[in-house]
Structure formats: structure tokens, C-alpha cells
Amino acid sequence: MMNIQSYVRPRSLEEAYALNQNRRSRIIGGMLWLKMGRGTVSTAIDLCDLGLNTIEQSEDEFSIGAMVTLRQLELHPDLNAYTQGALAQSVKDIVGVQFRNLATAGGSIWGRFGFSDVLTQFLAMDTWVELYKGGVLPLEQFARQKPDSDILVRLIVKKTPGVFRYQSMRNQRTDFPVLTCAVSRLDGQYRAVIGARPHRAVIVRDEEGLLSGGISDSSARAFADYAARTVATGSNLRAGADYRTHLVRVLTRRGILELGGTDHGN
């Protein structure tokens, strides 16, 4: 485990930001991934006293503090009503309850991990991130950027009318996913988000209008083929690139067909 020289609970975001400008400082969220690292951290900055552990909502959006745990996301009734359970589905196989009581939404998104179920599902929603200095920007843009010394304060999920489905393929339950796939229809626009490729999750939009005539077996298959052609996959010890591309096709088709249920206006 890494060596931590000092531990601080800042009283304000400004104090946390100032401490984080030292290259050897680290913000600690759930600390589950961070603790696997080596080396020395001069100051571990714990945001636990800044009130960032709540999920609030207005008529238009959910505001999810960076220190909200994955278990809070899993159990939040309104977030899961909005996503038809897709958000809970996306986190339920992440190790165990004890792990999800520690892992934070902020840590999961900030890390932009290739294996992330959380990033995959949030990219399927109309999600924005609020950075302390960088302001509010779309998650899709944030996900492409490299980590810097700013602080992720909260996630903002717009209550854009939508339908969502989440699937992942794992060699064994509670292991890292071999592939993650979230599909959604937001304001009539379809998207498939593919993660654990094993690279960072990416959004596939229906740029060829394959689903513009509605969802059927053939249109779902055509969009799934398009996703499989478009998304670059790679190999690691869990699966090879060819198998992952096969999974992109299968999971995207299944997800889109599920979106097409008669309950959802198709």
C-alpha cells in the first residue's frame, strides 16, 4: 500500500483545492483503488466533512455529491425510478455491499476507469459534472480529459425523459466486467455506451438513423452491427478483442430490443 505522510479533512473546497495543488497530494474518495497503488502521498485530502454525501433533486435534475456511495445510488428510489432500475443494475455486481458502502460516485467518475460500470451508466444519462474551478461540463467531455488538480464536486443528472437499460458481462459475479453496455433513449435520441472494452467507455449514437423507423428485430440488429463496427475493443487477461466485439453486438441488440418494449412508446 502507498505511504501517506499526512491526513487532512479540509473545512472548505477552497482549502481542499489549495492542498491538492501539490503534485504528491491525493483526494481520497472510497480509497479502494487508491490504496492498491504504491509510492508516497504527501497529503491525503479527505472530503468527508464537506457535505458532499447527499443526493438532492429539483424538478429538473438530480444533484449527486462526489462522496455519495455506490450503495446510495443503488438504493435511491427516485434515481432508480427515473432510470427504471438501470442505475441499481449497473452497480449491483461491484464486489459486495461493504465495498459499495465505501466506493464513491466521485471517485468512480474521476478515475475514468476503463472497467467502470458507473461511468458507463452515467454516460447513458444526461449527465454533467461540476468541477470546483472548471465549472459545469458534460460528462462525455470530462470523460475524455486527463485527470488534473481540480476537484469533482458533484454529478448533475438532468431529468430528461428517457428509457434506460444496463447490462454487463462478467466471467464471474463480483469480478471486473468483460464488457459493459448501457443503452438509452433520451428525448427520442438513442445511444449505446460501451465500457470495459477494456478501455474507457464511449458513446455510440444512431448517426445513420438505423432506429429512426422504430425498434424491430432488424433495426436493433443493424444498430448493434454498427456499434460493433464502430467501437474499438482490446484484449486483456479477462477476454480477447474479438470476443468483446461479439459482446458489443449481442448486448447492444438485447438492450435496444428491451428499450423497444410496448410500455415505452414504441
Add this chain to the structure above:
Amino acid sequence: MEIKLKLNGRAITGYVEASTLLIDFLRDQGCHSVKRGCETANCGLCTVLMDGTPILSCSVLAARAAGHSIQTLEGLQEEAAEFVGFIADQGADQCGFCNPGFVMNTIALLRENPDPTDDEIRAYLAGNLCRCSGYDGQLRGIRGFLDSRKK
């Protein structure tokens, strides 16, 4: 650094390094039910309750526990005694090394959901690994305890 917390209902003051993990602090306090297993946050052996919520003490800095209430199996013997006999009756205690973590997480489960289905039990305990058994013994034991409460 100095930390103050409540351990098994008793207010204590401890002195820790910034890097000290909660598991090491608790074992230094004599709570040897808290076991070190995988050290990758996967096995559940080190489960304790922080403010009533099950967490992995191998992945939390002791400093973060300051100001909180921590419970280990040493402080929950009475609550555990209600159901551990049912697990033992199934031979599911086996080598015993994973038992404290299983028992702690089962306590958390039954507080949160007093009448879980088998699928809910499996899902809640998915983060507790046992290298001896096939998990069915633990499930039968908990099911036996729940059924006995209904009689």
C-alpha cells in the same frame, strides 16, 4: 495523530499514523475477530460496522473513523448468537476464518431487511468469500434461523 471514536459502545482515544488502516487499529485494540484476508477489498473478512453500515476495514484509514462509531464482532456477540448456531448446525462454519466477516454482514443484512428472500441473502453476502464451502451451508443456516423465527 490522535483520534477519538466509539468502539463497541466505548469511547476511546487512539494514536495512529496517517497511513494506518482501520483493520490494524482495531486489531491493536484487541478486536482480533477482524481478519486480514485478500487486502484487495474483495473477500469481506475484515467487515466491521461504521455507524451501523458494513464496510471493509482493510480499505479505510483509521483517521477517517475519528468521530464515528465502530462495531466489531466482539461487541455484537449477543446479536450474533441468535443465528450462528444455525450456521454451525449446517457445518457451514468449516475452517472458521471467514466466519466473523460473514456474521457481521449477516447482522447488517438482517437489520436492513429482517425477512430477506434467498436471492436477497445471496446478493447481500456476495462480497463475503469462503474458500471451504459452496455457500449453500451458510444460506441454509440463515434460512433455518429465519424460518425458526416465524414458528
